[in-house]
Amino acid sequence: MTQLENHQIAPSPNHPMSTIGVVGAGQMGHGIAHVMLRAGHNVLLLDTSQAFVDAGAKRIVKGLARDVEKERLTEEQRQQAVTRVKATTVLADLAAADFVIEAVTEKFEVKADVFHSLESHCPPETIFASNTSSISITKLAAATQRPTKFVGLHFFNPVPVMKLVEVVPGLQTAPETVEKAIALAASAKKTPVRVNDFPGFVSNRVLMPMINEAVFCLMEGVADAAGVDNVMKLGMNHPMGPLELADLIGLDVCRDIMMVLYESFHDSKYRPCPLLEKMVAAGWLGCKTGRGFYEYPRS
């Protein structure tokens, strides 16, 4: 286990017993870890390789420094926050977590495997949450031995900025688990909205088909990327165009969510646009790879 700035993990001032495990240090995982630290929790951040976990930790440190610049945290709170995170590649280190939030690749098998492995390390009272965008919480919960202590906790990108968290109980989730999930989201100054477990919940059931249709418009030459985005920004008052938003989310994530909707509803209206598939195959995944519908020069 490596520790940021070589400090001992300190008890959190606001929530003495709240240690949050975050599995996956990517776009969402590092953001979730960041807001949990900002809320005063301890964080155990895990990814598959030291390079990934270090990259996530680096982004958190940068984010906390930005919080000081924007006067969301004092310098003292920032210094305190960095002592409360441990970055690790060893799953057994998450045994100390009260609540584990999984934010790995949007594939059922990958997530189920993570929860299966976690189960041998975490005590039965630890609550498991998934940040899945679209996979059934009931199905993920049923793959564990603790379906009553399993809940969907769907944060939005970028996590430090977006207010919404969809809280999604599975069929077997206990009411106390939902209450704890709502309290955790609220402690991070988010607005939890309870949503029932259906593919894509509300957010991606509505958003992803719109993004996918925007990609069809581009593929069919209805307009270029800027044209599609300008129509939605200037005509519908969307703060970002759907193609810009797809680049921010990650085109692989968008494709994976469309596949979950397609396979869950067995309805061809959810088929991913072939251009989206092609761009994912090329590795043009949006902001995170420097190229998607737009280009993002590396500084």
Ligand SMILES: NC(=O)c1ccc[n+]([C@@H]2O[C@H](COP(=O)([O-])OP(=O)(O)OC[C@H]3O[C@@H](n4cnc5c(N)ncnc54)[C@H](O)[C@@H]3O)[C@@H](O)[C@H]2O)c1
């Ligand atoms: N990107 C978004 O806008 C967004 C928004 C809401 C929810 N989500 C959901 O959050 C989850 C993560 O998405 P992301 O955009 O952060 O993806 P990402 O690719 O940026 O990060 C995923 C991370 O998980 C790690 N990982 C993969 N398998 C692992 C394992 N077995 N153990 C530990 N770490 C593992 C990867 O190395 C990577 O760092 C997905 O379920 C996605 O649907 C994404």
